Amino acid sequence: DVKVTQSSRYLVKRTGEKVFLECVQDMDHENMFWYRQDPGLGLRLIYFSYDVKMKEKGDIPEGYSVSREKKERFSLILESASTNQTSMYLCASSLNDRTDPISYNEQFFGPGTRLTVL
Amino acid sequence: GIQVEQSPPDLILQEGANSTLRCNFSDSVNNLQWFHQNPWGQLINLFYIPSGTKQNGRLSATTVATERYSLLYISSSQTTDSGVYFCAVEDRFGNEKLTFGTGTRLTIIP
Numbered sequence: 001d002v003k004v005t006q007s008s009r010y011l012v013k014r015t016g017e018k019v020f021l022e023c024v025q026d027m028d029h030e031n032m033f034w035y036r037q038d039p040g041l042g043l044r045l046i047y048f049s050y051d052v053k054m055k056e057k058g059d060i061p062e063g064y065s066v067s068r069e070k071k072e073r074f075s076l077i078l079e080s081a082s083t084n085q086t087s088m089y090l091c092a093s094s095l096n097d098r099t100d101p102i103s104y105n106e107q108f109f110g111p112g113t114r115l116t117v118l
Numbered sequence: 119g120i121q122v123e124q125s126p127p128d129l130i131l132q133e134g135a136n137s138t139l140r141c142n143f144s145d146s147v148n149n150l151q152w153f154h155q156n157p158w159g160q161l162i163n164l165f166y167i168p169s170g171t172k173q174n175g176r177l178s179a180t181t182v183a184t185e186r187y188s189l190l191y192i193s194s195s196q197t198t199d200s201g202v203y204f205c206a207v208e209d210r211f212g213n214e215k216l217t218f219g220t221g222t223r224l225t226i227i228p
Binding site: 114 | 148149151153158159160161163166204206208214215216218219220221
């Protein structure tokens with residue numbers, strides 16, 4: 001079974017702090033994703049990565065950065081946390097093998113991190 | 119970008135009832151997934167179904183790609199089926215990004 005883990009289930013930080021959210025997957029997936037989920041707005045893509053050291057902006061990258069130094073780990077960084085970044089953060093991973101019609105880009109999600117910025 | 123609409127937004131049913139959830143999308147897709155978000159926020163994969171029909175126990179799904187919709191069927195509902203069901207699609211350009219619908223909140227009453 002694919003397993004995606006996130007470093008914290010709940011996190012409380014203060015405005016202006018630098019925040020790191022960590023995500024690790026154990027299935028050798030090339031693609032990794034960070035989403036945030038807010039009531040009424042659904043899930044929105046922040047950043048994704050299709051390979052080590054590669055990153056692409058999603059729909060709402062402002063205020064965030066990412067790091068992917070190893071294939072299995074994808075970090076989301078809030079350089080200076082603000083109250084409008086209070087949200088549920090979800091990490092996902094997927095295979096990037098277009099020759100595999102069964103599971104190409106089937107995304108698997110971690111348990112999520114509920115971040116509160118005070 | 120591609121638009122994804124789910125209906126109904128809310129559904130309340132008695133235990134044992136059957137339900138059909140719908141997902142409409144505005145363009146051709148490479149990938150379509152159904153997820154169940156449990157009360158703790160975890161997104162559970164139900165189906166990877168860009169076309170055709172699949173079944174898994176009491177759940178089944180059908181995607182009619184040419185008509186741009188997918189249906190999720192839940193039979194003999196149980197209280198553990200409660201939660202929010204999301205449909206998500208990857209558009210035909212194959213950029214590997216999923217666009218999510220706004221979900222259907224299902225509540226099963228004992």
